[in-house]
Amino acid sequence: MPYLMEYDNWGGKMFSDEDLPKFTRHQLARWQWWGYDQIGWFANQEPAVRDHFIEYTYRWTQINNPHAFFQMPMRRMLSDARVEMVRGDNGEMGVNAYYQINNKSAACPMGFDQEDVMKACWEDGDRLREGYANPEHLIRYGCREQYDPETGVKLPEKIVVYGSFQPFVGCEENDSNSELTRMYYVGDNTYTLSVVIPFAGTYDYAVSTYGTLSAVYAACGRRPASGDGYKSHFTTARDNCVVRFTFRYIDNKVSAEVVE
DSSP states (O other): OOEEEOOOOSSSBSSOTTTGGGSOHHHHHTSTBTTBOHHHHHHTSOHHHHHHHHHHHHHHHHHHOTTEEEOOOSEEEOGGGOEEEEOTTTOOEEEESEEEOSOOSSSSTTOOSOHHHHHHHHHHTTHHHHHHOOOSOTTOOOOTTOBOTTTOOBOOSOEEEEETTGGGGTSOTTOTTOSTTBOEEEETTEEEEEEEEOSOEEEEEEEEETTSSSSEEETTEEEEEOSSOOOEEEEESSTTEEEEEEEETTTTEEEEEEEO
């Protein structure tokens, strides 16, 4: 069933300006959204960060469930996370108690300037959802009692892709047993996983069978290796690229397709 995901509001800011210096960033990160509700945190970021996060959210939603849709934050109340800004009509300072996605202008003097990134997302359409979405049932990884039709070998139920990219998708680096980067069995001896990498860069990766380092595979060769040093690399040329990892068991082909 289709469903919407949104930046929710439930109270604005969870701390006073006087108390803010008392908390470390790590403490704030564990407290709701760095001490805000979702829309409050988003509205209080710099414009470039808001643009980046809108695109990231749109792409993340498309690939993580084919039935999920991101509801753009057209206008949402900020409560006590209100934002002070220069008005677009008279150049004076004002306080906005609502996030508004509109570009700032005389017609919308307190806009937050995310119209352009919203338009770009909508123009991109459902390309990623249709071509790269992970399976609908996220907690069902498949491959229970599956066998290679030619050899009769039982396929491993747990396959994990791991490497330096993992902290950017929510888990520990080089965690070969992570459930967050566990791959989905899609038939024909093939496992896949799509992720969004939020920042451009070069990352290493390998595939772990059964969630251990006893037999790992990489794109640079088809023989299994033992240990953490056997990896290949992929490069994302821009922020918020989608990367689809693929692993074929038996012939042991590993790949990482980067989608801009």
